[in-house]
Amino acid sequence: MIQRHLKERDEVEEAYKSEIDERNRLWDEKLHLFHKGVVEHAAKLKRQQIGILQAFRAKMAAKVPNKPQWSKELLKHRKVQNFLAKQGKYLEAQEVKRIADRMEHLELQGTLAAYQAEVNAKEQALRAKQQAEMEVLLQRAAQGRDELQKTRAQDLERCNQRHANIVRELKASQKQQCLKFEAILAKRVTEFKHMGGNFQFLSQSINSNYGSLCLSNIVDCTEEAEYPTNNDLTSSSL
Structure with missing residues (x-):
């Protein structure tokens, strides 16, 4: 009986270990696929954002x-300048033209600088929006994980x-x-006494009720610490 009980417990532990290993394998696979999906979504979003940024820059450049x-x-x-040129005052017209050209250059540079500042501000806002989109994606990924x-x-x-x-x-x-076995054993020991100590009768009687047991296992079963024992009864009777 002891061997059978130990075997049953070993089988339960082996089944438990196999189930835990399989569940961990499946969960590892799920987490791997989830992480892979997050990476793919992040890469796709990044490509889209780069395309949008490039299109914005091309539009602003045009x-x-x-x-x-x-x-x-x-x-x-x-x-x-034109009036002086029409009057034939070419030297004065040339001097005014030089001043006007300088003014035109400065005004054009100022306009370009203002436009570039506007473009930079818009691009910065676009980048901030894209960064927020990426953070939302990663935050949702973290929550899902x-x-x-x-x-x-x-x-x-x-x-x-x-x-x-279990x-x-x-x-x-x-x-x-x-x-149950101890109860049968106690009963058979009593019968054993009444039969005048016929050991063969005791062995056959016990085996007829517990065919899977042999008499040599009787003491082992009753001595196992986890089970209630009837050692005193067995020892005194035998």
Whole structure:
């Protein structure tokens, strides 16, 4: 009986270990696939964002101003320049032209600088928006990962609890078997005394009720610490 009980317990433990290993393998695979999916989504979003940024830059480059709204002062100098040229005062006209050209250059540079500042501000806003989109994706991924890990822990805990219940029920069943065996043993010992100590009758009587047992196992079963014993009765009777 002891060997059979030990074998039953070993089988339960082996089944539990196999189930835990398989569940861990499946959960590892789920987490791997989840992580792979997150990486793919992040890479796809990054490609989309790069495309949007490049399109924005191309659009802004095509709209660079090459003829800004000239100032009244510059327009006044151009009029004076043309008037002097028509009057044949070419030296004075050339001097005014030099001043007007300088003013035009400065105004154009100022317009370009203002436009570039506007472009930079818009690009910065676009980048901030894209960064927020990426952070949202990663935050959702972290939440999904945490949820998977939580579900995994709950699943393994249920498996552990189920195993504990099986072990408890098995021990209870084995305990009942030993109690039943001890009751039969006590009864047969009494009959053994009444038969005048016929040892063959005792062995046959016990084996007829517990065919899977042999008389040599009687003492082992009753001596196992986990089971209620009847050693005193057995020793005194034998």
